[in-house]
Amino acid sequence: MDAPLLQVEGLTTHLFTDAGTVRAVEGVSLTIGRGEAVALVGESGCGKSMTALSLMRLVRPPGRILGGRVEFEGRNLLDLREEEMRRLRGGDIAMIFQDPMTFLNPLMRVGDQIAEAVRLHQGLDSRAAWRAALAALELVRIPAPDSVIEYYPHQLSGGMRQRVLIAMAISSRPSLLIADEPTTALDVTVQAQIMELLGDIRRELGSAMLLITHDLGLVAEYCDRIYVMYAGQIVEEADVGPLFASPQHPYTRALLKSTLGPDARVDAFESISGQPPDLARPPAGCRFHPRCPEALARCAHDEPPVIRPAAGRQARCWLLAQDAA
Numbered sequence: 001m002d003a004p005l006l007q008v009e010g011l012t013t014h015l016f017t018d019a020g021t022v023r024a025v026e027g028v029s030l031t032i033g034r035g036e037a038v039a040l041v042g043e044s045g046c047g048k049s050m051t052a053l054s055l056m057r058l059v060r061p062p063g064r065i066l067g068g069r070v071e072f073e074g075r076n077l078l079d080l081r082e083e084e085m086r087r088l089r090g091g092d093i094a095m096i097f098q099d100p101m102t103f104l105n106p107l108m109r110v111g112d113q114i115a116e117a118v119r120l121h122q123g124l125d126s127r128a129a130w131r132a133a134l135a136a137l138e139l140v141r142i143p144a145p146d147s148v149i150e151y152y153p154h155q156l157s158g159g160m161r162q163r164v165l166i167a168m169a170i171s172s173r174p175s176l177l178i179a180d181e182p183t184t185a186l187d188v189t190v191q192a193q194i195m196e197l198l199g200d201i202r203r204e205l206g207s208a209m210l211l212i213t214h215d216l217g218l219v220a221e222y223c224d225r226i227y228v229m230y231a232g233q234i235v236e237e238a239d240v241g242p243l244f245a246s247p248q249h250p251y252t253r254a255l256l257k258s259t260l261g262p263d264a265r266v267d268a269f270e271s272i273s274g275q276p277p278d279l280a281r282p283p284a285g286c287r288f289h290p291r292c293p294e295a296l297a298r299c300a301h302d303e304p305p306v307i308r309p310a311a312g313r314q315a316r317c318w319l320l321a322q323d324a325a
């Protein structure tokens with residue numbers, strides 16, 4: 001089997017705030033194969049965006065990466081010099097965020113912004129970089145790219161700005177795209193167009209994708225594999241089909257029930273009773289135990305082991321340990 005493109009082992013990031021140490025990412029391990037689309041799913045504040053920032057070494061104080069390995073194409077990113085990391089970001093690994101306006105410069109034409117990214121990562125001269133910017137706008141199917149290349153961000157709709165951001169991200173033909181809630185701010189029709197576009201571009205460039213989302217519908221449609229995150233930890237991993245057919249972790253079961261059941265909600269996470277824990281004071285034992293409808297007595301004090309019930313699957317739960325025994 002080919003070595004994975006990205007292999008993360010035991011990644012741990014905490015935030016040292018005045019209110020205490022927030023254990024945002026706790027021993028996260030995940031792998032992404034070449035060309036694979038992998039989802040990281042969880043409710044707000046569960047640590048999924050902090051996981052993405054940690055992979056890219058973009059954690060800012062009071063956050064700090066405390067340990068783990070992030071192997072990308074055989075190199076541990078946590079050991080690279082900042083200059084090497086800068087080359088990698090926006091180069092071989094590109095990120096797309098929810099709000100394009102945070103990342104687009106309102107005072108620069110979109111063409112100049114894409115061309116600048118191209119120049120930085122591919123060392124092209126200005127004319128070649130401008131041509132590459134135009135090609136990237138064509139690839140993201142912006143209508144009239146010759147005109148749009150001269151526009152400023154405020155002259156574009158939300159969906160068009162997201163396309164520009166994607167054009168910038170893919171201009172360096174990355175082998176990994178990290179997309180953090182890329183369509184949350186868009187209306188449903190535009191959401192579907194952007195996801196289709198990302199799928200087409202990935203196929204064309206052969207890029208893998210880590211999609212960070214709370215939308216299980218998007219995962220079902222556009223991803224191969226899924227990691228479910230709860231309170232800073234991965235609680236379940238599986239291929240999308242088997243996970244939807246037979247979720248192994250009670251949290252995943254609750255999520256799917258609220259997404260697919262007769263009382264389905266738009267935001268599945270809202271319908272699970274109780275609140276996610278304060279990560280400055282996570283519960284002892286299983287972090288999900290105060291909300292778990294299937295909790296055993298030991299769940300309140302013993303941390304559950306990670307069990308692999310089948311090839312390519314894992315879940316962190318005492319129920320599975322019992323079954324395995």
Ligand code: SF4
Pocket residue numbers: 249250251286287288289292293294295296299304316317318319
């Ligand atoms: Fe529920 Fe216990 Fe499994 Fe946690 S370990 S999900 S509390 S059954």
